[in-house]
Amino acid sequence: MDLSEIKKALTLDELEEIRVKLLGKKGIITQKFKELKNLAPEERKRVAKELNELKERATTLILQKKKELEEKLLEEKLKLEKIDVTLFNPKPTGAIHPITDTMNKIIDFFTRLNFSVETGPLVEDDFHNFEALNLPKYHPARDMQDTFYFNDGNLLRTHTSPVQIRTMLSQKPPIRMISPGAVFRRDYDLTHTPMFHQVEGLVVDKKEKVSFANLKFILESFLVHMFGDVKVRFRPSFFPFTEPSAEVDISCIFCKGEGCRVCSYTGWLEVLGCGVVDPNVFKAVGYNDVSGYAFGLGVERFAMLLNKINDLRIMYEGDIRLMEQLK
Ligand code: DAH
16 A cells, blocks of 8 residues: 655645544555455455455554644744843833832932942941941840841841941042942841842041031932922931931821821931941051041832832842833
8 A cells, every 4th residue: 555645744734634534434444454365364364464454554654644743733833932131122022120210219319429339248347347336245236136147146237338338448538429239138028128238328528528417418418309399307317337317208108297207206307317427446457537427228118209110029029010010
């Protein structure tokens, strides 16, 4: 029997037709098996053997052809669905992460005012993270920051303030810097994650060149840059590394200062800490006859306010649909 038509099949459908014609219930080969019973025993044996061989050959050829056609089909499909990743897509998916976006806005403001951007290690030692910032061992203010410690006594930095110390130790005054970056604390709830971001700022210069008024002006301009038309107020506070210290509030951007749930009906939102650098900090880095001011802020807090998000944790779940909404 001629099996060459199997090889000539051009499509999987065509091949299936041939298979049915040969091996289906009413197929030619199947039919021949049925006719065996009409033959004489000797003849039957011989023909049965031939038929079995034929069936096997046909089956093998069909399977081979099937594989060949399937591969061809896949190849064509791949060719058709090929994506040119170099093609320009005017509507990219995804978006800049709100934390990155907010961070960029902050950095942009300060670099335009000639602040340098400094960085430091995430794994810090006690000296840079605490001691040199006027936070001696057993000082109660260390409780303000729930620290992750390593067995060797090192720690994950709890704020970006250690970069102040590193910068002053490696550079001479005047200094005008910010240090953006990740920090870590043992905290987890609606508004806290164990890893978050801060931007620290430090200005050091001759005594007559820096003042609290100067600090106030810079921070007021900064907060208007970030939040638009807001009122800014300074409240006395405490930080070990600054004296005097202040916390900075903006008028609530949700109720315009009228009082709402977000601002706990106070009309104000706390956004920054700041102050005049404590002399003990200068002593730790060996600076004399200078004055300075510093400030620190949480980037997540800014990003939440700017994007009107009330659960910080969604920022780290990586849901692209959410990020697209925040574009
Ligand atoms: N390091 C402080 C914190 O993590 C933030 C801060 C407050 C930094 C006041 C400063 C400052 O430089 O002057 O809570």
